[in-house]
Amino acid sequence: MTIARATTSRRSFLGHSYSLVGIVAALVILAWTLVAILAPYIIPHSIGDIVDDDYFGPMRQGLWLGSDYLGRDMLSRVLMGARYTVGISLASVAIACFSGVVLGMIAAVTGGWLDICLSRFLDAMNSIPSKLFGLVVVAAVGSSIPALILTLAVIYIPGAYRFARALAVNINTMDFMTVARVRGESTVYLIGSEILPNIIRPVLADFGLRFVFIVLLLSGLSFLGLGLQPPLADWGALVRENIGGLPFAAPAVIVPSLAIASLTISVNLLIDNLPQKIRDRDA
Amino acid sequence: MTNLVEVRNLRIEATTDAGRVVEIIKGVSLDIADGEIVALIGESGSGKTTVALSLMGHARSGCRITGGEINVNGKNMAALSEKQRARLRGTDIAYVPQSAAASFNPSSTIMEQVIEVTRIHRLMPSEQARKRAVELFRALSLPDPEGIGARYPHQVSGGQLQRLSAAMALIGDPKLVIFDEPTTALDVTTQIDVLKAFKSVMRAGGIAGVYVSHDLAVVAQIADHIVVLKGGQVQETGTTTQILSAAQHPYTLELLAAFEPKPRQAHADADAGAKPLLRIDNVTAGYGALRDDGLPLIRAVDSVSLVVEKGRNLGVIGESGCGKSTLARVIAGIHPAAAGDIIFDGKQLERAAGKRSQDQLREMQIVFQYADTALNPAKAIEDIISRPLAFYHRLDQQARSKRVDELLDMVRLPRALRYRRPSELSGGQKQRVNFARALAAGPKLIICDEITSALDAVVAAAVIELLKELQRELGLSYIFISHDLSVVEAICDQIMVMYNGERVEQITPDKLQAPTHPYSKLLFSSVPKLDPTWLDSLVRDPELVSQYGHR
Numbered sequence: 035m036t037i038a039r040a041t042t043s044r045r046s047f048l049g050h051s052y053s054l055v056g057i058v059a060a061l062v063i064l065a066w067t068l069v070a071i072l073a074p075y076i077i078p079h080s081i082g083d084i085v086d087d088d089y090f091g092p093m094r095q096g097l098w099l100g101s102d103y104l105g106r107d108m109l110s111r112v113l114m115g116a117r118y119t120v121g122i123s124l125a126s127v128a129i130a131c132f133s134g135v136v137l138g139m140i141a142a143v144t145g146g147w148l149d150i151c152l153s154r155f156l157d158a159m160n161s162i163p164s165k166l167f168g169l170v171v172v173a174a175v176g177s178s179i180p181a182l183i184l185t186l187a188v189i190y191i192p193g194a195y196r197f198a199r200a201l202a203v204n205i206n207t208m209d210f211m212t213v214a215r216v217r218g219e220s221t222v223y224l225i226g227s228e229i230l231p232n233i234i235r236p237v238l239a240d241f242g243l244r245f246v247f248i249v250l251l252l253s254g255l256s257f258l259g260l261g262l263q264p265p266l267a268d269w270g271a272l273v274r275e276n277i278g279g280l281p282f283a284a285p286a287v288i289v290p291s292l293a294i295a296s297l298t299i300s301v302n303l304l305i306d307n308l309p310q311k312i313r314d315r316d317a
Numbered sequence: 318m319t320n321l322v323e324v325r326n327l328r329i330e331a332t333t334d335a336g337r338v339v340e341i342i343k344g345v346s347l348d349i350a351d352g353e354i355v356a357l358i359g360e361s362g363s364g365k366t367t368v369a370l371s372l373m374g375h376a377r378s379g380c381r382i383t384g385g386e387i388n389v390n391g392k393n394m395a396a397l398s399e400k401q402r403a404r405l406r407g408t409d410i411a412y413v414p415q416s417a418a419a420s421f422n423p424s425s426t427i428m429e430q431v432i433e434v435t436r437i438h439r440l441m442p443s444e445q446a447r448k449r450a451v452e453l454f455r456a457l458s459l460p461d462p463e464g465i466g467a468r469y470p471h472q473v474s475g476g477q478l479q480r481l482s483a484a485m486a487l488i489g490d491p492k493l494v495i496f497d498e499p500t501t502a503l504d505v506t507t508q509i510d511v512l513k514a515f516k517s518v519m520r521a522g523g524i525a526g527v528y529v530s531h532d533l534a535v536v537a538q539i540a541d542h543i544v545v546l547k548g549g550q551v552q553e554t555g556t557t558t559q560i561l562s563a564a565q566h567p568y569t570l571e572l573l574a575a576f577e578p579k580p581r582q583a584h585a586d587a588d589a590g591a592k593p594l595l596r597i598d599n600v601t602a603g604y605g606a607l608r609d610d611g612l613p614l615i616r617a618v619d620s621v622s623l624v625v626e627k628g629r630n631l632g633v634i635g636e637s638g639c640g641k642s643t644l645a646r647v648i649a650g651i652h653p654a655a656a657g658d659i660i661f662d663g664k665q666l667e668r669a670a671g672k673r674s675q676d677q678l679r680e681m682q683i684v685f686q687y688a689d690t691a692l693n694p695a696k697a698i699e700d701i702i703s704r705p706l707a708f709y710h711r712l713d714q715q716a717r718s719k720r721v722d723e724l725l726d727m728v729r730l731p732r733a734l735r736y737r738r739p740s741e742l743s744g745g746q747k748q749r750v751n752f753a754r755a756l757a758a759g760p761k762l763i764i765c766d767e768i769t770s771a772l773d774a775v776v777a778a779a780v781i782e783l784l785k786e787l788q789r790e791l792g793l794s795y796i797f798i799s800h801d802l803s804v805v806e807a808i809c810d811q812i813m814v815m816y817n818g819e820r821v822e823q824i825t826p827d828k829l830q831a832p833t834h835p836y837s838k839l840l841f842s843s844v845p846k847l848d849p850t851w852l853d854s855l856v857r858d859p860e861l862v863s864q865y866g867h868r
Contacts, residue, residue: 208690209687210691213683215651216649216650216670216678216683217708217709217758218670218671218673218708227696228693231693231696232693232695
């Protein structure tokens with residue numbers, strides 16, 4: 035461990051040490067987050083306006099990322115797409131992780147019948163293929179943003195539940211849990227104050243990983259036409275609608291793909307390079 | 318070269334998370350002659366294991382041998398390449414770890430693992446190795462020496478496994494064997510057999526040994542020389558008799574003092590209104606499926622009755638597996654009893670803690686053996702201690718903070734520790750925090766489950782002193798569960814001996830010399846004494862041993 039640390043470049047600040055890769059990844063994520071928030075104010079053209087005479091136009095002044103299959107400004111569409119991709123994914127992953135982790139901790143602390151029922155039910159949910167599940171839901175209730183968020187969240191709750199339960203079961207066997215129980219503490223205190231602080235780091239890492247899965251699944255659903263409906267488009271939908279530009283090497287198909295890649299890879303790298311607390315007694 | 322081992326000015330450094338370099342061994346020198354056993358003794362963190370491992374040229378991850386010479390059998394281990402060292406390990410130098418149970422591979426037979434060394438170093442054909450192993454099993458007085466090799470590690474007892482790991486170390490005919498606290502995890506009655514076996518084998522083979530231990534009494538039985546270590550430096554070196562009878566260094570004297578029987582303070586109010594605080598009648602508890610009569614299949618505690626009087630202490634003593642910890646958990650309601658009554662402060666208690674009232678829970682606190690797992694590693698000391706204050710006494714922020722300071726003073730910890738995390742404290746400090754949390758509830762009875770077992774002798778003695786003082790000030794009662802007789806003797810007014818889930822005897826400390834029950838006799842006579850001739854002159858009734866010992 036010490037050898038690995040000596041070779042990667044790390045700097046310390048506020049009692050934590052950071053790696054360069056982690057900092058760069060965090061900056062990329064921060065940039066996309068800002069874009070998602072500010073998109074309506076910074077896009078040069080409305081996303082529906084046809085501004086180019088040609089379709090799949092090249093990059094040039096005024097149309098920095100070229101134009102799409104209808105001659106609309108690609109830069110504006112990618113910037114607005116960030117909003118949907120990041121926003122929807124973030125909302126779903128928050129719901130999925132929150133419910134999954136809370137249920138997982140409750141199951142671990144309570145045990146018995148509740149644990150068995152919850153675990154079997156969520157295992158059953160887990161066995162449904164995610165794209166198929168998305169397809170069925172969209173067919174049943176139609177495609178709207180709230181429906182998408184909930185569908186994606188439901189798909190990823192079992193995974194988050196399993197992960198948190200496995201961590202919490204280990205903590206649950208520690209003596210301090212017994213001490214708290216004999217003190218007469220409620221389940222809410224047990225999971226919130228005794229277990230959560232001990233599993234929060236892996237849970238946050240899992241949060242990031244699951245965010246990536248959801249971005250990819252959302253892009254996949256949009257690519258299949260099950261996601262956002264035109265003229266709104268997230269990155270997956272942008273790839274799909276401009277797939278015809280592939281033979282012309284149009285930036286319109288490459289740019290949204292790069293956007294997806296840059297976000298997901300950055301999140302992965304950040305998780306692998308989270309700041310580490312320096313546990314040095316005397317320093 | 319006159320000595321088998323000559324260590325000169327050994328220095329070992331460790332690198333911390335922040336990249337800071339700390340010297341953990343600061344110029345240690347020692348000699349071991351052929352066939353001599355040298356003990357390294359000191360508290361945890363004194364560097365005794367680090368020094369012992371360095372004799373094999375090994376430094377644990379994050380550590381580095383930075384200076385000095387380690388001459389073993391004419392070779393400087395520090396200068397050899399890893400490959401050359403590997404050739405010597407197992408043949409010239411062998412190692413017996415602290416926990417044999419964790420060091421055996423559960424999925425292959427004992428014989429396979431014992432003769433593995435001969436296969437790796439191509440010492441002898443496998444048939445011959447097996448014969449040699451059986452000879453060693455016999456020499457180590459293991460039962461059924463012909464057949465024990467065919468068993469798996471989980472099929473033999475802890476004491477047997479420890480002797481088997483010695484057989485594993487001895488099969489390559491080493492010149493030097495390193496024993497790393499090999500009997501620390503064993504019961505006293507088992508420890509004697511293991512020590513006797515080690516001693517006779519080492520003496521018969523003329524093998525030199527390094528015996529790492531924190532227990533001076535154990536070391537006195539087996540070592541020729543003693544090296545006292547503290548903070549990575551040698552404090553004192555001498556023959557065993559010199560160290561025991563004419564120690565010079567203050568630290569050695571402190572270690573010896575921890576073994577002195579402590580004078581018990583007699584209670585002034587000898588029998589003035591000794592009201593029972595806790596009474597337990599015929600409590601039975603256990604594990605496994607319930608049988609028809611409502612009792613569990615395996616009974617860990619079998620109709621035990623006891624009484625604890627106000628302001629008095631009850632010691633519960635017995636070896637591992639006798640049910641003493643289960644008894645503690647039954648009283649605290651963690652493991653509900655299957656039958657029997659628990660009467661606390663005049664009121665019958667529910668068997669399960671979940672059904673007891675908050676006040677009942679508050680008045681009876683339990684302190685666990687391992688402070689490492691009993692304190693939440695993610696919380697600051699301040700939060701850990703102040704939780705019972707908020708929960709039971711509903712104190713506000715300011716009052717809590719003030720009370721935390723008082724509690725830290727009470728357990729003799731610096732107030733500044735409140736902002737630290739448990740991982741930043743030493744073992745003794747953690748145990749004090751653990752105790753402060755119990756005190757914070759304002760209990761009448763504290764159940765101490767082996768609270769000094771994980772501590773060094775000097776630290777444990779200080780914790781016991783603290784408990785006595787707090788008792789005088791606060792009028793507490795303790796139930797003190799331990800396998801260590803001297804600890805129980807120091808603090809308890811009544812001692813209950815448990816064996817196999819049953820209470821075999823209850824006596825007072827002044828009658829310890831004359832127990833009536835045969836098991837108590839065996840148990841008390843098995844506690845090692847500082848006298849180096851104790852083990853050799855110890856005569857145990859073979860009938861008693863076969864009846865109660867776990868061989």
